Amino acid sequence: MFQHNIKQANQLMRSAIPLMVKLDIPPTPYNYGIWYEYASNKNPKLNQVVDRALRRFGSLPAFVSKELFHEFLLPEEHKHAQRQGSALKNLTTSLGDETTTVSSELAKFNRTLRDTKKALKNANDATQIEQVALLLDQGTFKANQAIETFGRSLFAAQEELATLRAQLSDAKKNTELDAMTLLANEKGFERSLFTLIPHAEDDLTLLLIDIDNLGEINQEYGKKAGTSLIRYVAKLLLGQLPENGFIARLNGGRFAMLLSETELGIASQLAESLRNDVSNQKIRYKNTKVLLRQVTVSVGVATLFGDESPTELVERAQHYLLYAKRSGKNRIAHHE
Ligand SMILES: Nc1nc2c(ncn2[C@@H]2O[C@H](COP(=O)(O)OP(=O)(O)OP(=O)(O)O)[C@@H](O)[C@H]2O)c(=O)[nH]1
Numbered sequence: 001m002f003q004h005n006i007k008q009a010n011q012l013m014r015s016a017i018p019l020m021v022k023l024d025i026p027p028t029p030y031n032y033g034i035w036y037e038y039a040s041n042k043n044p045k046l047n048q049v050v051d052r053a054l055r056r057f058g059s060l061p062a063f064v065s066k067e068l069f070h071e072f073l074l075p076e077e078h079k080h081a082q083r084q085g086s087a088l089k090n091l092t093t094s095l096g097d098e099t100t101t102v103s104s105e106l107a108k109f110n111r112t113l114r115d116t117k118k119a120l121k122n123a124n125d126a127t128q129i130e131q132v133a134l135l136l137d138q139g140t141f142k143a144n145q146a147i148e149t150f151g152r153s154l155f156a157a158q159e160e161l162a163t164l165r166a167q168l169s170d171a172k173k174n175t176e177l178d179a180m181t182l183l184a185n186e187k188g189f190e191r192s193l194f195t196l197i198p199h200a201e202d203d204l205t206l207l208l209i210d211i212d213n214l215g216e217i218n219q220e221y222g223k224k225a226g227t228s229l230i231r232y233v234a235k236l237l238l239g240q241l242p243e244n245g246f247i248a249r250l251n252g253g254r255f256a257m258l259l260s261e262t263e264l265g266i267a268s269q270l271a272e273s274l275r276n277d278v279s280n281q282k283i284r285y286k287n288t289k290v291l292l293r294q295v296t297v298s299v300g301v302a303t304l305f306g307d308e309s310p311t312e313l314v315e316r317a318q319h320y321l322l323y324a325k326r327s328g329k330n331r332i333a334h335h336e
Contacts, residue, residue: 010151015039017106017147023059027103029096030069031060036154037073046072049199071195091160098153105146112139178249180227181234189248189256193310196246196260200304204260205267208300208317209237209274211253212329221292225285229253229295232283240274256317264303264334271299271332279330296330303334 016035025031037043038050046068053064112135119132176188184192196204211217211233218226230253237255241247244260259267275297283292300321304313316335324333 010148012036012039013147013151013154023054025060025065026062027099027106028062028065029092029099030062030065032099032102032150033069033073033095034060034065043072045199067198071198091157095153095157098150102146102150105143109139109143112136181231181249183234183238183255184246184248186248186250189246189250189258190310192246192248192258193313196258197304197310197313200260202304202306203263204258204304204313205262205264206302206304206313206317207257207259207267207271207274208250208314208321209255209257209271209297210299210321210325212296212298212325214253217292217295221285221288221290224287225290225292226253228285228287229283229292232281233278233295233297236278236281237274240270240277242270262303264301267303268301268332268334271301271334275299275330275332298324298329299332300324301332301334 013036016032016039019025019039020027020031020035025035034046034050038047041047049068050060053060116132116136116139119135120129123129123132176184176191178185178188193206211230214226214229217229230249233253234249234255237247237257241257242259242262244262246258246260248256250256259270262270279294279296281295283295284290285292298321300317300319300323302313302317302320305316308316320333320335324331327333
């Protein structure tokens with residue numbers, strides 16, 4: 001965000017403001033941020049989501065612009081770092097103050113325009129017209145000044161955000177990593193899910209993959225062998241992860257794979273291929289060189305449906321996973 005110099009920033013403000021006026025968008029800091037970014041056309045994903053919201057609601061409801069602001073304009077990792085929270089709050093507050101100034105100057109300018117129009121109607125000599133022109137000139141100057149000050153504030157926010165983004169991304173890496181497998185952990189999975197769902201259109205699929213009988217494997221070969229098996233399966237799943245996929249270990253021998261822009265049919269084929277692949281492995285525990293008995297996984301597959309929430313999607317995938325386990329394990333299950 002805000003990767004522009006002051007001149008560009010001012011030009012963008014001038015493009016953003018008429019758009020906001022046309023669509024009757026309230027002048028909040030969130031909205032200024034969103035429409036500034038929208039006018040810059042630098043973030044096609046944001047523009048897509050805004051266009052979709054406009055088609056759906058005819059305007060940009062406050063709750064949507066707040067969400068978009070946090071998702072696209074602030075580093076989303078801030079949710080995970082308390083320390084940086086107050087810095088972001090200060091940044092938003094200072095932009096908010098500037099917003100109030102710019103809006104009141106624009107409101108004044110609006111009044112000036114109205115008065116000028118009236119005065120011009122009644123003006124009947126050159127002196128009166130000259131006075132009206134002077135009034136207009138003063139109003140334009142002040143409104144212009146306010147826009148330029150706001151543009152400078154946005155420019156100053158750029159560097160602050162860049163520093164915060166770097167700090168927060170370091171913090172995030174540590175809190176969302178599963179130390180055992182080096183995949184994302186449950187927290188990372190949740191963040192990814194919450195980020196992907198608003199942009200998905202019934203084509204985001206979740207695979208819940210669970211190693212079968214891990215408890216028995218632990219008992220038979222020892223817990224260390226079980227842990228080593230979890231790492232082995234993690235590597236195998238990662239090796240088959242498609243480009244548009246995301247994988248995390250949730251707990252024990254349970255993994256979640258999120259596949260963007262992947263409908264049920266394709267996702268089920270991948271689930272079946274993963275299941276088949278695991279069941280065909282000959283796995284030897286490296287510490288004792290013992291060959292483990294056949295290792296299998298069960299998979300629950302669910303594709304996002306209508307206005308489903310993240311929790312509902314996970315619950316449906318869990319339901320199918322349970323169904324696969326109850327139907328004898330080493331199988332996949334999904335809705336028809
Ligand atoms: N080795 C190892 N075992 C773990 C770890 N975390 C959880 N487990 C074990 O994984 C097992 C998970 O149990 P469940 O998922 O209920 O059942 P399961 O034995 O895998 O059997 P099904 O899921 O019904 O196929 C438990 O026995 C846990 O002790 C871990 O980090 N390492």
